[in-house]
Amino acid sequence: MQFRLLRHVALCFVLLFGVLFGASRVDAASQLAALRVTTTGSGVLVLQPGEVKEVTVSFQNIGTSTWKNDGVGYISVYTYGPKYRKSSFDPGTWLSPTQVKRIREVSVVPSATATIAFQLHAPTTEGTYTETFALASEGIAWVDGGEFSFVINVKKSAAVNPEPVEGVDDKGLSAALAMQSAKAIKLVAGRSAMVTAGFTNTGTKAWNSFGLRTPSVNMATTTSAIEFAHSSWSGSQLAYNDETTIAPGKTAYVTFSITAPKMNGTHTAQFQFAANDIAIDDAFVELPIEVTGGAAEAVFAERIVDTTHFIDEPIIRVGVITVDEETQNEVVITSTESDFDLRDVNGNLLAELTKGSSVTASFDGSRYVYDRGRGAEFSSYALRFVPKVDYAVMKIANFDRRVTRGSANADNTFRGVLEFRYNDTHERAWIIDELPMEYYLRGLAETSNISHMEFQKSLMTAARTYAFYHWTRATKHAKEFYHVDAYFDQVYKGYGQEERTPRVTQAIQETRGKVVTYAGDIAITPYFSRSDGQTRNWSDVWGGDIPWAIAVAVPCDDGKVLWGHGVGMSASGALCMANNGMLWEEIVKYFYTGVAIEQRWE
Numbered sequence: 233m234q235f236r237l238l239r240h241v242a243l244c245f246v247l248l249f250g251v252l253f254g255a256s257r258v259d260a261a262s263q264l265a266a267l268r269v270t271t272t273g274s275g276v277l278v279l280q281p282g283e284v285k286e287v288t289v290s291f292q293n294i295g296t297s298t299w300k301n302d303g304v305g306y307i308s309v310y311t312y313g314p315k316y317r318k319s320s321f322d323p324g325t326w327l328s329p330t331q332v333k334r335i336r337e338v339s340v341v342p343s344a345t346a347t348i349a350f351q352l353h354a355p356t357t358e359g360t361y362t363e364t365f366a367l368a369s370e371g372i373a374w375v376d377g378g379e380f381s382f383v384i385n386v387k388k389s390a391a392v393n394p395e396p397v398e399g400v401d402d403k404g405l406s407a408a409l410a411m412q413s414a415k416a417i418k419l420v421a422g423r424s425a426m427v428t429a430g431f432t433n434t435g436t437k438a439w440n441s442f443g444l445r446t447p448s449v450n451m452a453t454t455t456s457a458i459e460f461a462h463s464s465w466s467g468s469q470l471a472y473n474d475e476t477t478i479a480p481g482k483t484a485y486v487t488f489s490i491t492a493p494k495m496n497g498t499h500t501a502q503f504q505f506a507a508n509d510i511a512i513d514d515a516f517v518e519l520p521i522e523v524t525g526g527a528a529e530a531v532f533a534e535r536i537v538d539t540t541h542f543i544d545e546p547i548i549r550v551g552v553i554t555v556d557e558e559t560q561n562e563v564v565i566t567s568t569e570s571d572f573d574l575r576d577v578n579g580n581l582l583a584e585l586t587k588g589s590s591v592t593a594s595f596d597g598s599r600y601v602y603d604r605g606r607g608a609e610f611s612s613y614a615l616r617f618v619p620k621v622d623y624a625v626m627k628i629a630n631f632d633r634r635v636t637r638g639s640a641n642a643d644n645t646f647r648g649v650l651e652f653r654y655n656d657t658h659e660r661a662w663i664i665d666e667l668p669m670e671y672y673l674r675g676l677a678e679t680s681n682i683s684h685m686e687f688q689k690s691l692m693t694a695a696r697t698y699a700f701y702h703w704t705r706a707t708k709h710a711k712e713f714y715h716v717d718a719y720f721d722q723v724y725k726g727y728g729q730e731e732r733t734p735r736v737t738q739a740i741q742e743t744r745g746k747v748v749t750y751a752g753d754i755a756i757t758p759y760f761s762r763s764d765g766q767t768r769n770w771s772d773v774w775g776g777d778i779p780w781a782i783a784v785a786v787p788c789d790d791g792k793v794l795w796g797h798g799v800g801m802s803a804s805g806a807l808c809m810a811n812n813g814m815l816w817e818e819i820v821k822y823f824y825t826g827v828a829i830e831q832r833w834e
Contacts, residue, residue, distance in 0.1 A: 263774055264369050265295035266378040268426055269345055269489050270464040278385045278475045279354035284323050288349045289380055290464075291367065292424050296775030299340040305369040308334040309348050312379060313364025313659065321363050321384070323353035332365060342775075343423065354386045361386065362659060379658065385475070406435035407505055407515040410483050410578070410613075414710045419492035420525040424462055428487045428711060429517045431505050433480050439507040442484045443472035444517060447504040460490040460501045460521075470503055478507075481612065485656070492523045499523060524753075545745070545833045546669045546703045549714040550724055552646060553628070555595070555661040558636050562594035563628055563663060565617045565650055570624035574602065576613035577651070590629060591617065595654045595661050614653035623647045623667060625727045646726040647671045657711040664714045665726065669699065669833075673740045674730040677723045679803070681733040687807045688739035689816035693829065694757040694801050695722060696740075697748040700832070701756045743816070745833040748824055750780045755827055760796025761803050763789040767823065768798035780824045788812075800824065 272287040279285055289309075293299055299307040309332040311317040318329040326332045335346040352363070360383065367378025410430040417425050433439055446468045466472070470488040478484040486505075493499050498520055505515035555563055567587055574583040574591055583604050585591060593602045593615055600611040617626055625645050633639035648667030654660070665672075679691055699722060702708050703715050718724040730737060748755045756778070758770075763786045770781035781799050788808030795804075801823040809819050817829055 263295050263297045264373055265293075265376040266291040266367055267294045267424060267489075268377070268380055269424065269462070271380060271382075271487075275381060275487070276383045276385070276473060276476050277352070278387065279352070280388065281354060281356045281358060281386055283354045284351050285354070286349060286351050287382065288347060289365075290345050290347045291375075291378060292345050293340050293342050294377070294423070295375075296342055297369075298342065299335060299337075299346055299369075301334045301336070301338055305372045306334060307340075307346065307367055307369055307375065308332070309350070309365050310368050311364070312366035313362070313381070315366075319363060320355055321352045321361075323351045325351050352382070352384065354384065358387050360384070364659065381657070381659065383656075404435045404437035405439075405507055405510055405512055406433075407431045407507060407512045408434045409505075409515065409517065411713075412517060412519070414519065414706045416520045416522070416704075417707060418522040418524065418705050421492050421494050421496065421523050424489050424491050425707065426487060426489050427517070427519065428485055429505075430483045430485045431507075431515060432483045433478050433507070436480055437508070438480065439478040439484060441472065441474035441509060442478060442486065442505070442507045444470040444486050444488055444503045445506055445511070446470070447502055447511075447516070459493045459499065462489040462491045464489050483612075490519075490521070492521060494523075496523050496525070542831070543833050546700060547666060548669050548672050548699060548703050548716065549651075550665045550667075550672060551709060551712060551714040551717045552650075552663045552665045552724070552726070553631060553718075555652070555663060559628075559630050562592055562630070563652060564590050564592050564630040565626060565652075566590035566629050567617075567619055567624060567626045570619040570621040572620060572624075572626070573618045574604065575616045575618055576600075576611050577616060577653070578613055580613075582609070582611060582615075593652050595652075600652065600654075614651060617650045617652075619649070623671060626650045628663060641725075641728050641732075643725040643728040645728055646675070647730075651713075653713055655712045662712060662714065665718075665724075669696065669703070670740060670744055671730075672699065672724065674733075674737050675724050675726045675728075676736075677725045677729050679736065681735050683807055684810035685735065685739055686814065686816045686819065687803075687810035688736055689743050690801070690806050690810070690819040691759065691803060692736065692740050693743050693746055693748065693816065693820055694759050694824075696743070696746070697755060697757040698722065698759075700747050701754050704754055745831050746829050747832050748820060748827050749830045750824075750827050755780050755824060757824060758797065758800035759803060759823075760798060760800065762792055762795040763798055763802040763805055764792055764794040765790040767800065767802060770799050773797055773799050780827050782825050784823060784825070 269290045269292050271289050311319050311330050316330040322329050333348050333350040335348055337346050340346040362381055362383050364381040367375035369375060410432045412429050414427050419425055471486045490501060501519045501521060503517045504511050506512060555561060571586050573581060574585065575581055585604060591602055591604045593600065600615050601608050602615060619626060625647055628644045631644045632642045634642055646665040648665060651664040651666060653662055653664060673692055673696055676695055678695055679688060699716055706715060709715060709717060716722060748757050766785050767783050769783045770778035786802050786805035788805045789802055806819050820829060821827060
């Protein structure tokens with residue numbers, strides 16, 4: 233609760249300047265960023281009571297800073313569940329009960345891979361334990377993307393599964409794709425990404441082993457699977473688990489890594505799911521991957537190019553709140569605008585509720601529990617609260633910022649579908665708001681209602697582009713099943729903010745579907761509160777070359793103190809320009825050099 237209060241005070245302080253740092257906070261973290269490549273046992277271990285086992289985790293350095301294993305800011309692993317927890321799994325070989333090990337390599341430059349090897353000592357009591365860890369740069373910051381967990385099953389020896397016999401009967405084996413952490417990925421050629429897929433056992437046999445492999449035959453519309461090969465693969469196996477049994481009706485999760493091919497363009501990867509060492513028909517992961525920064529895309533005769541770029545308005549998923557002690561580890565969902573359905577994430581109808589009625593939901597560690605007034609009922613799958621009227625307002629009745637965060641407003645109402653979902657990656661449950669992009673923008677608390685309309689249009693276009701950029705990539709929060717975080721990406725307060733800022737809504741409507749592009753691609757558009765008379769080059773702040781994010785003079789900010797990272801649009805400078813008669817398009821193109829403004833949806 234102390235953390236929440238401090239966060240609230242910090243956000244309120246920035247609000248005094250009419251615009252929050254929003255996009256800035258996350259982009260700054262790119263200096264220290266990691267992508268997990270391999271984990272012993274895919275993060276699931278079976279240990280004898282008292283057994284000591286060495287495990288290995290590797291991460292690709294996807295930030296801009298070189299990692300070291302000694303000196304200022306060296307990289308090591310700490311316990312992280314909670315932070316600096318004294319772990320009983322320390323066999324006495326760790327650096328301390330809270331600091332595990334440093335990275336093995338002396339130096340890891342951006343794009344290279346670091347390895348951490350350490351021992352775990354199982355307790356003598358049988359049971360299932362979870363230990364969470366995270367990478368940290370000593371004395372500087374936690375490494376973005378550096379969190380990982382081991383699920384450790386401590387039990388006495390069981391009979392070893394026999395080796396698979398060729399021609400074994402596959403009757404009773406059936407699987408269905410239940411989830412995929414990314415529907416599409418955009419990568420620079422040669423870079424890697426990690427994806428998680430879930431497959432539900434829809435057959436009658438338990439799975440004693442499961443994993444993903446390259447298919448024996450590629451479809452005509454897919455790229456050969458070998459083009460995506462990653463160093464973590466073992467021959468044709470992308471990922472494999474033989475330490476967990478998946479009963480019928482349960483879901484197995486497979487995390488695997490891929491490498492982007494060397495040729496630009498859109499490539500479709502397809503991988504085969506297998507259980508009990510048998511490939512299951514029609515159980516595939518299919519993933520479109522847009523590759524940039526590589527060799528020129530092949531040119532085909534009579535190729536038709538869509539120059540309009542029009543798409544349906546994106547449906548964005550926003551991580552609104554974590555369901556924790558602030559709401560007594562449960563949520564109460566209702567609507568005063570619409571009747572609504574309670575469904576699971578597979579679309580199955582669990583209940584129909586009338587306007588004004590409510591459902592209490594929680595997660596008990598293995599199941600979702602809901603009560604609609606008939607006592608406890610259960611679901612194996614995440615819950616969705618779906619209004620009968622499209623994008624009607626839903627309410628989290630037991631969440632009130634005035635009570636828990638000292639805010640002026642409750643801000644507990646949100647348009648669209650609310651989804652209650654637990655994720656194993658961070659071992660926490662979220663309420664996710666799923667709604668169209670333009671409604672999402674109305675709920676942003678990035679500027680006041682009284683600021684100049686041309687400024688509002690310029691800022692909301694930058695905000696739309698930033699959100700659309702992450703919607704397009706769908707990788708930033710993929711492990712938690714949403715696109716943007718309502719606090720640390722852009723500050724989103726939902727329907728209450730929409731009601732309080734009708735002029736901002738007008739600015740959004742008058743720029744609907746317009747985004748910033750560079751050479752035809754979506755441009756990431758950082759913005760910040762105030763410059764000191766000049767913005768900064770992207771390369772000076774975060775490294776790398778972003779040609780549209782270069783320093784420009786901001787005469788309106790001369791003599792003032794810099795607030796924020798300094799890259800992209802200065803909100804105070806943009807407001808001054810609007811007050812001096814500049815149009816919003818001119819403001820956008822001033823701060824982002826060489827860009828265009830395109831209509832991507834109507």
